[in-house]
Amino acid sequence: MxxxxxxxxxxxxxxxxxxxxxxxxxxxxxxxxIGEHTDYNDGxxxxxxxxxxxxxxASPREDGVITLASVQDGQVEVAEPVRLAELxxxxxxxWVAYPAGVxxxxxxxxxxxxADLVVAGDVPRGAGLSSSxxxxxxxALALLxxxxxxxxxxxxxxxxxxxxxxxxxxxxxxxxxxxSLCCTDAHVLFLDVRSGRQEQVPFDAGAHGLEVLVIDxxxxxxxxxxxxxxxxxxxxxxxxVLGVAxxxxxxxxxxxxxxxxxxxxxxxxxxxxxxxTVELLKQERYAEIGPLLSASHASLRDDYRxxxxxxxxxxxxxxxxxxxxxxxxxGGFGGSAIALVPRELxxxxxxxxxxxxxxQGFGSPRMFAAVPAAGAGRDV
Ligand code: ADP
Ligand code: MG
Numbered sequence: 399m400x401x402x403x404x405x406x407x408x409x410x411x412x413x414x415x416x417x418x419x420x421x422x423x424x425x426x427x428x429x430x431x432i433g434e435h436t437d438y439n440d441g442x443x444x445x446x447x448x449x450x451x452x453x454x455x456a457s458p459r460e461d462g463v464i465t466l467a468s469v470q471d472g473q474v475e476v477a478e479p480v481r482l483a484e485l486x487x488x489x490x491x492x493w494v495a496y497p498a499g500v501x502x503x504x505x506x507x508x509x510x511x512x513a514d515l516v517v518a519g520d521v522p523r524g525a526g527l528s529s530s531x532x533x534x535x536x537x538a539l540a541l542l543x544x545x546x547x548x549x550x551x552x553x554x555x556x557x558x559x560x561x562x563x564x565x566x567x568x569x570x571x572x573x574x575x576x577x578s579l580c581c582t583d584a585h586v587l588f589l590d591v592r593s594g595r596q597e598q599v600p601f602d603a604g605a606h607g608l609e610v611l612v613i614d615x616x617x618x619x620x621x622x623x624x625x626x627x628x629x630x631x632x633x634x635x636x637x638x639v640l641g642v643a644x645x646x647x648x649x650x651x652x653x654x655x656x657x658x659x660x661x662x663x664x665x666x667x668x669x670x671x672x673x674x675t676v677e678l679l680k681q682e683r684y685a686e687i688g689p690l691l692s693a694s695h696a697s698l699r700d701d702y703r704x705x706x707x708x709x710x711x712x713x714x715x716x717x718x719x720x721x722x723x724x725x726x727x728x729g730g731f732g733g734s735a736i737a738l739v740p741r742e743l744x745x746x747x748x749x750x751x752x753x754x755x756x757x758q759g760f761g762s763p764r765m766f767a768a769v770p771a772a773g774a775g776r777d778v
Contacts, residue, residue, distance in 0.1 A: 404777040407455035407518035410469045414476070415514050419455035421543055425535035425774035426451045427521035427528045428577035429612060429736055430727050431586050431601075432687075432694050433672040435702055437571030439633050439665045440592040440646035442672035445573060446601060446770035447581035448612070452519030452532040453777065454497075456540040459512035464501050466494055468517040482512060487565045496530055497537040499565030503557045509549075510541035522764065524618035526726075526733020530566070531574035534558045535774045543776060551579045552594055569627045570729070581773040588676050592646055599679050601770055603738070606684040611739045613716065613724075613751055614764040615708040617732035626729050629661065629704065636662045660701035667697055688722025688738050695725035695735075704730025711754050712737075712763060719743065719750025736768075 404422045411419040426447035433443035459465070466477040477494045482505050490498035497515060504510035515537065521529035538554050538561075558575040562568050572591055581587045585598040603610055636658040637644050645665040654662055671690045678686050695713045699705040705726050713724040716737035724737035739747045748765050755763050 403451060403453045403518055403520060404455075406469055407453040407516050408778065410467065410474055410518065411455040411457075411514070411516040414467055414474065414516060415457065417457070419514075419516070419778075420457040421540065421776060422453055422455045422778040423536050423539040423543055423774070423776050424451045424453040425532045425539065425578045426581065426771055427532045428574060428581065429527065429610065429734075429768050430573060430577070431610070431736070432675050432690060432725070433573075433668060434694060434698055434725075434727065434730075435629065435704065436646075436665055436668050436672065437573035437591045438569075438630055439637075440644040441590075441665060441669040443573045443577075443589050443591065444586050444599075444672050444675060445577035445581060445589075446586045446768075447577060447773050448521075448527060448768045449771040450519075450521040450527065450532075451771075452517060452521055452529065452536045454533075454536040454540040455516045455518075456544055457514050458544045459514060462512045464498065464512055465514045466497055466517070467515070468493060468519075470518075487567070490565075493533075495566045496533045496561070499561030500534050500537045500558060501541060502565050503561045504538065504541050507549075507557060509547040510545050513541060513544055515540060522614055524733070525614040525616070525764075526728025527612070527614070528574040528578065528728070530562065530568070531558065531578050532774075534561055535575055535578040539774055539776065551576075555579055569630055577773075579774050581770065583772045584770050586679070586770065588672075592644075597676075599676055601679060603684060604741070604769070606682070607741050608684055608722070609739050609741055609744055609767040610769075611716070611721070611737045611744065611747060612734055612766050612768045613712045613737060614734045615706075615712055615732060616761050616763060617706060617708045625704065625731065629702065632658055632661045633665065660703070664697045664702040668694060684738075685722055691723030691725045691736070691738055692717065698726055698730060702730075706731050707758075708732070708755075708760055708763075709735050711758055711760070712751055715751045715754035716747050718754075719747040721747050
């Protein structure tokens with residue numbers, strides 16, 4: 399969709415509201431190269447923005463009302479308008495909860511008023527590529543842009559997290575919105591969640607004859623209902639028992655009850671894998687990150703237990719067909735995997751994965767090669 403995505407949102411806005419929008423803002427989805435379930439443990443993550451984005455065309459309103467519409471495949475879905483003063487968690491259902499949650503948080507911060515918002519996007523939904531955060535971040539930038547406020551990106555990230563945690567009810571960390579806000583073209587973002595320290599690390603897999611293949615299993619996950627919250631609480635308990643602020647500080651699993659050991663083991667080893675990956679990328683030893691991706695998958699599958707059979711089949715089939723490494727990404731229980739693939743083997747890997755899915759009786763996966771794209775901003 400890209401540059402035309404902005405036009406799609408703006409054209410629908412004109413048709414619905416009879417005038418051009420005051421502006422169009424957009425934000426990307428993301429792939430996390432490595433560092434999964436580490437963000438809410440104060441650890442390290444390494445995401446990049448994908449070219450798929452969500453656009454929000456917007457104009458201000460004076461009556462404290464937010465109107466919302468979303469364009470999908472040429473169809474416009476118009477939602478019930480929401481009144482800012484009446485917004486409370488639980489008052490908005492379905493997709494409206496994401497933009498309404500952002501408006502709710504901004505209002506508490508004393509910024510952002512009523513607005514007409516028209517959304518268009520091509521981030522696959524519920525695919526673990528963070529369409530929800532791309533929608534929330536684009537909405538936040540639109541409402542802030544209309545009000546003339548210019549807060550720091552870290553404030554915006556925190557507000558978006560509040561919207562998703564307290565309004566939508568998904569207990570997610572800081573990875574997704576920070577990635578959507580702060581990633582840049584041709585780089586992965588090395589983020590230390592505890593300190594907020596960021597480093598843009600050049601990432602040009604193509605120069606090394608490699609591609610990052612995204613494999614969307616099309617098994618939709620739900621972070622609200624999945625075991626995500628349970629894992630989070632397990633990590634907090636483990637940190638308590640160990641007497642550390644978070645699992646970021648844990649040196650090992652000693653002293654933990656059996657059921658918490660694997661959770662801690664995953665977080666400790668995953669943080670190490672992120673640091674190792676950054677080191678290898680800086681030394682341009684790209685092929686060597688393959689085994690780290692595979693180790694991450696094994697850890698998420700066996701220790702953290704957030705994989706599912708489709709993600710396991712995707713990772714295994716990709717490796718069998720020649721991928722240097724593969725792993726599930728995102729919260730788990732569905733969504734997408736990534737595979738690091740020599741360019742000349744891309745087709746073979748795609749075929750291998752598709753055949754493995756067919757053999758298991760799964761629906762066809764959606765696959766595309768992802769190159770780091772630009773973060774969120776104003777388009778028009
Ligand atoms: P993910 O973030 O991995 O895609 P989530 O379940 O967190 O999965 O978020 C997906 C939800 O975000 C969708 O079900 C929908 O409610 C909302 N959403 C994302 N993009 C759009 C869009 N362009 N228009 C309307 N709703 C959207
Ligand atoms: Mg999401």
